[in-house]
Amino acid sequence: MNNKLKVVTLVVFFALLTWGVFLLAGYNQQAPNNDGDFTVAVSIFPLQDIVKNIAGESSQVVQVLPTGVSPHTYEPTIQDKSMLENADIVFYIGGGLDNWMIEGASEEARLVDLSKYVNIEEDHDQEDDDANHEHEEDPHYWLSMSIMEELSKIIADELGVANPQNIEVYEQNSVSYIEELKASREDLAAQLESLVNKKIITFHGGFDYFADDFGLEVAATIEEFPGKEPSPAYLSEVASVIEQNNLNAIFKEPQLSDSIITPLAQDYGIEVYTLDPLGGVEDRLTYIELMEYNVRTIITANTTQ
Ligand SMILES: [Zn+2]
Known part of the structure; x- marks a missing residue:
């Protein structure tokens, strides 16, 4: 082996060694908690x-x-x-x-x-003097x-x-x-801006932050307490809100029973649409799709006579 070849061999050897150490160090860095x-x-x-x-x-x-x-x-x-x-x-x-x-x-x-x-809001759908007041x-x-x-x-x-x-x-x-x-x-807010009727009646008190964000108004909620059947007295208050505001739609939700809402809608001759607070199903497979769905539904409901 001549001198020139020896030098080349040594250089290659050290290069490989350095590379190996470098790889090992890199590997060790990523190994815990990968x-x-x-x-x-x-x-x-x-x-x-x-x-x-x-x-x-x-x-x-x-x-x-x-x-x-x-x-x-x-x-x-x-x-x-x-x-x-x-x-x-x-x-x-x-x-x-x-x-x-x-x-x-x-x-x-x-x-x-x-x-x-x-900044958590007070749950303003629940009356303060109500004995069933569960969470504020x-x-x-x-x-x-x-x-x-x-x-x-x-x-x-x-x-x-x-x-x-x-x-x-x-x-x-x-x-x-x-x-x-x-x-x-911003796109959804722009779509809602031209909507004349900004009042919605939601199924449970889940859409107040949504309404605040988009300049909508929750006029009433069908369920006084989520997952519990509303009293007849409470429902008649909801009915008077529907009449006073001349509303032609109310909203149910996929996760809660709709046995109350169908007779109410029939009594007042109004349409039932679905708002979804949770998603995870077809058409609502991302958070953004869920929000788009809800805005689309409100626009359809509140512009259909
Ligand atoms: Zn809820």
Whole structure:
């Protein structure tokens, strides 16, 4: 072997060695807490979609509340609770809506009550002097796109604390997702602006933040308390709101029984449409699609004579 060849061999040898060490170091950096093991648990579908957009496809996102079920009437099964066992971080709505999320989580899990970052409104559909007054807070803030734009940043920060190696990914994803939310909200607000009749009668008191965000007015709710049949006296108040405002539509919801609403609509000769606070079904397979669906439905209902 001549000298020139020796030098070339040595150079190649050290180059390979350096490359090998570099690969090993890189591998070691990613080995603990890699994406496939990082699990996020959420309660409702809208949170699942929002968290997926920010966490990216590589993280596992588990939704505890089954699609089609109302969080107001839901009782978690043992299997549902076991979905929370392996979660590194748990996001829930709070405000009394989904506190069952805490029950199944492990002690190491990071628990994030998102209501702590929101100015929770009083539930103004419930009378203060009512003996059945169950909760004063209105937890349905996820139906305000403005609020979810703000919370997307919080979600990215919390994911970054739980899984620091992906901080930059979460940050980048949240920036582009917030832009997407904002563009959609502005488009929907523009569509609603020209709507003459901005009054809606919702099935339960879930759409106040939504109405605030879009300049709509919830004139009444069919159910005084979610998941409970309203009293005849309460229903006659709702009926007088329908008459006084000359409304020609009321809204049911996929997750709650509609046995009350059909006779009421028949009595007053008005149409029944479906507003969906939760989604996760065809046509509403993302949070944005869910909001588009609800706005589309209100425009159709309130412009049809
Ligand atoms: Zn609700």
